[in-house]
Amino acid sequence: MIAENGMAQAPMPPLPPPRPDRPAPPEDNREPTSVEEAAKEKDPAAEEAAAACIERLTQLGLRFEKRPPVQDNACKVDNPVSVSALADGIEVSPASLMECSFAEGLARWMKDVVAPRTSEHLQSAPTKLLIGTSYECRDQRSGSKLSEHAFGNGVDVMGFEFDKRAPVGIKFQTEGSPEAAFQSAVQKEACAIFTTVLGPGSDSAHGDHLHLDMRKRKADYRICQ
16 A cells, blocks of 8 residues: 555554453253243142042043143133043043043032932933033133133033933923922032032023032032022
8 A cells, every 4th residue: 555655554454353242141052941841840739639630530430531731811721631421331422621620520420419319210320411511711601700611610411311211401390290300309419519500490591501510619608509
């Protein structure tokens, strides 16, 4: 390079690269933890209780499939099972998703209440439990809070099928009939197992089914109508 006075000028050395303000952080090669993986991290006592419930269903003779936990916004089922049959081969139609502890209560109701009342009033044995709704992410009909269906903690029973007679659907039965006596008995005695029992006569929304759930309330308060 030639300066204006004709003398050669040494070339300027290149500037050093800018120094970073701080060293770059080391690379994190760990896989990010997913929401599902975080959800699996449960209290050991809760895990043990869930496993014990599954074992009890097996011992009771239920036919079911263990399903992964359900989480849909505020709706969730922690220990869900899809039940296709109860004890003694009583079919659940359609197969229904519910919380394991609720399935245990439903099996108890069918064995200790429905089966003996079927024999007493209808001289038959139940072969199928007809379900309208089990798990469903929705509010109560009043819209005030989530339904127990949203936690797999309730079912709507539409009726029953039997081995020696025609099916019985839940409805306002003819007064004095064997069907009326049977339905009244299984509805009333369900209150010893479930904390909510609603059926024909309770309100206009339950005229064609029995709603059974295990909502927890203070002092074991129950609604049986």
